[in-house]
Amino acid sequence: xxxxxxxxxxxxxxxxxxxxxxxxxxxxxxxxxxxxxxxxxxxxxxxxxxxxxxxxxxxxxxxxxxxxxxxxxxxxxxxxxxxxxxxxxxxxxxxxxxxxxxxxxxxxxxxxxxxxxxxxxxxxxxxxxxxxxxxxxxxxxxxxxxxxxxxxxxxxxxxxxxxxxxxxxxxxxxxxxxxxxxxxxxxxxxxxxxxxxxxxxxxxxxxxxxxxxxxxxxxxxxxxxxxxxxxxxxxxxxxxxxxxxxxxxxxxxxxxxxxxxxxxxxxxxxxxxxxxxxxxxxxxxxxxxxxxxxxxxxxxxxxxxxxxxxxxxxxxxxxxxxxxxxxxxxxxxxxxxxxxxxxxxxxxxxxxxxxxxxxxxxxxxxxxxxxxxxxxxxxxxxxxxxxxxxxxxxxxxxxxxxxxxxxxxxxxxxxxxxxxxxxxxxxxxxxxxxxxxxx
Amino acid sequence: xxxxxxxxxxxxxxxxxxxxxxxxxxxxxxxxxxxxxxxxxxxxxxxxxxxxxxxxxxxxxxxxxxxxxxxxxxxxxxxxxxxxxxxxxxxxxxxxxxxxxxxxxxxxxxxxxxxxxxxxxxxxxxxxxxxxxxxxxxxxxxxxxxxxxxxxxxxxxxxxxxxxxxxxxxxxxxxxxxxxxxxxxxxxxxxxxxxxxxxxxxxxxxxxxxxxxxxxxxxxxxxxxxxxxxxxxxxxxxxxxxxxxxxxxxxxxxxxxxxxxxxxxxxxxxxxxxxxxxxxxxxxxxxxxxxxxxxxxxxxxxxxxxxxxxxxxxxxxxxxxxxxxxxxxxxxxxxxxxxxxxxxxxxxxxxxxxxxxxxxxxxxxxxxxxxxxxxxxxxxxxxxxxxxxxxxxxxxxxxxxxxxxxxxxxxxxxxxxxxxxxxxxxxxxxxxxxxxxxx
Numbered sequence: 001x002x003x004x005x006x007x008x009x010x011x012x013x014x015x016x017x018x019x020x021x022x023x024x025x026x027x028x029x030x031x032x033x034x035x036x037x038x039x040x041x042x043x044x045x046x047x048x049x050x051x052x053x054x055x056x057x058x059x060x061x062x063x064x065x066x067x068x069x070x071x072x073x074x075x076x077x078x079x080x081x082x083x084x085x086x087x088x089x090x091x092x093x094x095x096x097x098x099x100x101x102x103x104x105x106x107x108x109x110x111x112x113x114x115x116x117x118x119x120x121x122x123x124x125x126x127x128x129x130x131x132x133x134x135x136x137x138x139x140x141x142x143x144x145x146x147x148x149x150x151x152x153x154x155x156x157x158x159x160x161x162x163x164x165x166x167x168x169x170x171x172x173x174x175x176x177x178x179x180x181x182x183x184x185x186x187x188x189x190x191x192x193x194x195x196x197x198x199x200x201x202x203x204x205x206x207x208x209x210x211x212x213x214x215x216x217x218x219x220x221x222x223x224x225x226x227x228x229x230x231x232x233x234x235x236x237x238x239x240x241x242x243x244x245x246x247x248x249x250x251x252x253x254x255x256x257x258x259x260x261x262x263x264x265x266x267x268x269x270x271x272x273x274x275x276x277x278x279x280x281x282x283x284x285x286x287x288x289x290x291x292x293x294x295x296x297x298x299x300x301x302x303x304x305x306x307x308x309x310x311x312x313x314x315x316x317x318x319x320x321x322x323x324x325x326x327x328x329x330x331x332x333x334x335x336x337x338x339x340x341x342x343x344x345x346x347x348x349x350x351x352x353x354x355x356x357x358x359x360x361x362x363x364x365x366x367x368x369x370x371x372x373x374x375x376x377x378x379x380x381x382x383x384x385x386x387x388x389x390x391x392x393x394x395x396x397x398x399x400x401x402x403x404x405x406x407x408x409x410x411x412x413x414x415x416x417x418x419x420x421x422x423x424x425x426x427x428x429x430x431x432x433x434x435x436x437x438x439x
Numbered sequence: 440x441x442x443x444x445x446x447x448x449x450x451x452x453x454x455x456x457x458x459x460x461x462x463x464x465x466x467x468x469x470x471x472x473x474x475x476x477x478x479x480x481x482x483x484x485x486x487x488x489x490x491x492x493x494x495x496x497x498x499x500x501x502x503x504x505x506x507x508x509x510x511x512x513x514x515x516x517x518x519x520x521x522x523x524x525x526x527x528x529x530x531x532x533x534x535x536x537x538x539x540x541x542x543x544x545x546x547x548x549x550x551x552x553x554x555x556x557x558x559x560x561x562x563x564x565x566x567x568x569x570x571x572x573x574x575x576x577x578x579x580x581x582x583x584x585x586x587x588x589x590x591x592x593x594x595x596x597x598x599x600x601x602x603x604x605x606x607x608x609x610x611x612x613x614x615x616x617x618x619x620x621x622x623x624x625x626x627x628x629x630x631x632x633x634x635x636x637x638x639x640x641x642x643x644x645x646x647x648x649x650x651x652x653x654x655x656x657x658x659x660x661x662x663x664x665x666x667x668x669x670x671x672x673x674x675x676x677x678x679x680x681x682x683x684x685x686x687x688x689x690x691x692x693x694x695x696x697x698x699x700x701x702x703x704x705x706x707x708x709x710x711x712x713x714x715x716x717x718x719x720x721x722x723x724x725x726x727x728x729x730x731x732x733x734x735x736x737x738x739x740x741x742x743x744x745x746x747x748x749x750x751x752x753x754x755x756x757x758x759x760x761x762x763x764x765x766x767x768x769x770x771x772x773x774x775x776x777x778x779x780x781x782x783x784x785x786x787x788x789x790x791x792x793x794x795x796x797x798x799x800x801x802x803x804x805x806x807x808x809x810x811x812x813x814x815x816x817x818x819x820x821x822x823x824x825x826x827x828x829x830x831x832x833x834x835x836x837x838x839x840x841x842x843x844x845x846x847x848x849x850x851x852x853x854x855x856x857x858x859x860x861x862x863x864x865x866x867x868x869x870x871x872x873x874x875x876x877x878x
Contacts, residue, residue, distance in 0.1 A: 093854075093862075094859065097855055107557060108555075111553075111555035111567075112567075112569075116547075116551065125799070126543055126812065126813050128551075128814075128829075129797070133826050134792070134825065148859070148862065148863065149859055180862050180863075231670075231673070231674070235670070235823070238827060241674070242674045257874075259874060260871070260874050260875065263871040266867040266870075266871070270868070303866065338839075352839075353570055354839075356839065358568070358840065360564070360841065361843050362875075363845060363849040364842055364844040365844075365875060367860060367867075367868035367871045368844055368872055369840070369842050370860075370868060371852075371855060371860065371868075372852050373565065373842045373844060373852055374559075375567075375842055385839065386572065386837070387655040387837055388677060389838040389839075390567075390838060394833075398793075398826055399829060399831070400794045400795065400824065400828075400829075401795070401814035401815065401829050402799065403796060403797070403798050403799065403807070404798075405800070405803040407802050409802070410802040410803075410807065413807045413810075413811050414807065416532045417809070417810040417811055419528050420532050420536060420588055420810045421806060421809075423529055423587065424586050424588065425741075426710075427709070427741045428705040428708070428742065429709070429809060431706075432804040433810075435702055436699070436804060
C-alpha cells in the first residue's frame with residue numbers, strides 16, 4: 001500500500017477560492033432519524049424500568065452480563081489498584097499532568113468563578129453567589145477512543161469547582177477495562193464509576209435508577225447515540241457541547257521547522273478520518289516544504305492510513321496574501337485548535353477572535369495542550385467557538401443573583417417597577433411594589 | 440363568579456408530606472411529537488427557501504402579509520419614534536430601569552468576565568481570552584406575553600458584553616405592534632429588528648436568509664414551537680435555557696406583613712395558570728394570616744381568575760418545623776425566584792444552595808427584581824437552577840484558552856505528553872512533542 005496525503009492546495013488569489021474553501025470546510029452534524037428514534041426508546045425504557053433496562057442494554061450492546069447493576073460499579077479499590085499497577089513512567093506522567101491541569105483550573109476559578117456583590121447609593125445590595133453543582137456525570141468512551149486524558153479534563157474542573165460527587169460511566173465491551181482510564185479516574189477524584197455506556201448510561205445519569213444516582217449535568221464525548229441522548233436529556237439535566245470531528249488550524253509565518261508543522265497536522269489527522277487539518281501561510285515556498293515533510297514523514301506513522309485519508313479528504317494548505325488575511329480566514333473558521341506558529345505570535349493573537357484554544361509560538365505544539373500544559377482539551381468544534389468556550393470550572397458552577405433592597409431603595413425602585421408593571425398589565429407585580437411605598 | 444384561591448396546605452410533620460409535596464411539584468416539559476414534527480419541517484423549509492418560506496409562514500400564522508421580508512424590518516427611526524411617543528412617566532421608568540440593568544451587568548462583566556493569564560515557573564504563559572459574540576438574535580414574544588422588560592433583560596447584557604449586532608425578532612399578529620416593546624428595543628441598543636416570530640423566526644436567525652443575518656446565539660422566551668425550534672438548532676447556534684412556567688418560593692419567618700407576601704405570591708400566579716407559588720414558614724398562625732390576606736385581596740385583582748387557578752392547582756403553603764428545614768426544602772425545589780422574607784435574611788442565605796435569584800428581606804419584592812433592581816429576570820425554572828444560571832453577560836461572551844510554551848517549558852511538558860500519548864496509541868501526538876525536545 002502506497003499511501004499519499006494530498007491536502008487541497010488553495011490560494012486566496014484564485015478566482016475559485018471561495019467555492020473551494022467552502023466545499024472543504026463543509027461538515028454538518030447529520031441528524032440520523034433512525035438513531036434518534038432508537039435513542040428516544042432507550043431513554044424512555046430506562047426512565048421506566050431503571051436498573052433492569054440498563055442491564056439488558058449493557059448485555060445486548062456491550063456483551064457484558066451481570067446479575068445486577070451494583071456488580072458493574074467500579075470500587076475505589078479497583079481504581080487505586082489500576083493506578084498502582086501502572087509502570088512508573090506512566091504513573092509519574094499522569095500525576096504531573098493532573099497536577100498541572102488542576103493548577104490551571106484553580107487559577108481559572110480564582111479569576112472568573114468567585115461570588116461578588118456591591119451596594120449602590122440607596123443601600124441596595126446586588127451581586128451573584130457562585131456555587132458548585134451537587135453531582136455530575138462524566139461520560140468516558142470505551143473502545144478505540146478511550147482516552148485517560150479526557151478523564152482528567154472532565155473530572156478535574158468539576159473537582160476544582162467543588163462538585164461533591166463525580167460519577168463516571170465508561171462502557172467496557174466484553175468486560176475489558178482500560179487500566180489507564182481507571183487510573184486517571186483515581187487521580188482525578190472520580191467519586192463513583194460504572195462500566196456502562198451508550199444512551200442507556202446517559203439515561204441512567206439523567207433520570208437516576210435504583211443503583212445509579214441522578215446527576216445535575218452530564219459532560220464528556222461519545223458516539224452518535226451518546227450525542228443524541230445528551231441532546232435529548234438537555235434541559236432535564238445540563239450538558240456540555242455536542243462535539244464534532246476534531247480540527248487544527250496552523251497559522252504559519254514560515255519560521256517554524258516544516259517537520260514540526262507537518263507533525264502537528266498529523267497529530268490532528270490521526271484522530272479520525274473526519275478530522276480536519278488546515279495550514280494558512282503567506283509563504284508559498286514554506287507550504288511546499290510542509291508538503292514535502294508530509295510526504296517524507298507519512299510512511300513512518302503507525303496511523304498513516306487514517307492520516308492520509310483525513311488530510312486528502314478534509315485537509316488544506318492555503319496560501320494567503322498576508323498573515324493579516326490568514327487571521328481573517330481563521331476567524332471565519334473559528335477552529336477548535338489554533339496554532340500561531342510564528343516568531344512573533346503576540347502580533348497576531350489580538351487579531352484572532354474565535355478559537356477554542358490558541359497555541360502561541362513554535363514550541364507550543366497542540367499535543368502539549370492536549371495532555372499537560374494545563375488548559376482543558378475539551379474544546380468547541382465545527383465553528384462553535386463562535387459562541388462557546390472550552391470546558392471549564394464555570395461549567396460545574398452556577399450562579400444565583402442576590403438582591404437586598406433597603407426600605408429607602410424600595411421607594412425609588414417601587415415607583416419604576418409600578419409604572420412598568422402597569423404597562424405590561426401585571427397589576428399584582430405593580431401592587432407588590434406599591435405596598436412597600438411609604439404613605 | 441365567586442373565585443377562591445385554595446393553595447394546598449401542607450405540613451412537614453404529616454405522614455403524607457413527601458407524597459403530597461412531590462405531587463404538587465410535579466411538572467414535566469411535555470415533548471409533543473406533533474409539534475416537534477411540524478417544527479422540523481418549518482426549519483428545513485426556511486433553511487432551503489429562506490425569505491420566501493419565512494414570508495409564507497408569517498402570512499399563515501400571524502395573518503401578516505408583506506411583499507418581501509425587507510418590508511418586515513423595523514427601522515431605527517420607528518424604534519425611536521415609539522420611544523418618543525411614550526407618556527413621560529413610562530419614558531422615565533424605562534430609561535431608569537435600563538440604566539440600572541446596564542450598571543449591574545457592567546459590574547458583572549468587571550467581576551467575572553475579564554481575560555486573565557499568568558506565567559508559570561518555566562515561563563509558560565497560560566490563561567483565557569474573553570471576547571464577545573459577534574451577532575446574537577433575541578426572540579421577543581408577541582401577543583399576551585409581550586414584555587418590554589424582557590427586551591431590556593436580553594439585549595442589555597449582550598450590549599454590555601460588546602456584541603456588535605443584536606437582532607430582535609418579534610411577531611406582530613395582524614401587524615399590531617407593541618410600542619413599549621419597540622421603545623425598549625430602542626433604549627436597549629437593538630441593532631436591527633424584524634416583525635417575525637415562531638419557529639420560522641428561529642430558523643431565519645439560525646441559518647440566515649437573504650434578508651435576516653445568521654446569528655451566533657439565540658436567546659429569549661417563546662411558546663412551545665419556539666422552544667422546540669431553539670432546542671433543535673442548538674449546536675448549530677448557541678441558545679439560552681428552555682424556560683418552563685415561572686415560580687416563586689417565599690421563605691417567611693412571619694415578620695413581613697402577610698399582605699405583602701400574599702401579593703408576592705399573586706405576582707407570580709398572575710403570569711400563567713401553570714405558574715407556581717409556594718410559601719414555606721415555621722409559623723402556623725402566619726400561614727393562616729397569609730391565607731386570609733389571599734382571600735381578602737383576590738377579588739380586587741384584575742387577573743383574579745388566573746391567580747385563583749394557579750394557586751389552587753399548583754400553589755402550596757407549607758408549614759415547616761423550622762427555618763432550617765424550610766431552607767432544606769427550598770434546596771430540593773431549586774426555585775426560579777426565592778424570597779427570604781425574614782428579619783434576618785443573611786442568617787438563612789448561606790443555607791440556600793440552588794436558586795435563580797435570591798431576594799433578601801421584606802422590602803425586596805420579586806417585582807422590583809423583575810423590572811429594575813438590576814439583576815437579570817431571565818432565570819432558570821423547573822429546578823434547573825441546580826445546574827444553570829441567570830442570563831448574563833457571560834452568555835454573550837466566549838473564552839479562548841491561551842497557551843505559550845517556552846523552549847524550556849517544552850522540555851518538561853514534552854516528556855509528560857510523550858508518555859501519555861504513547862499510552863493512548865497516538866504517536867503523532869507523541870512525536871510532535873518529542874520533536875521539540877533538545878538533543
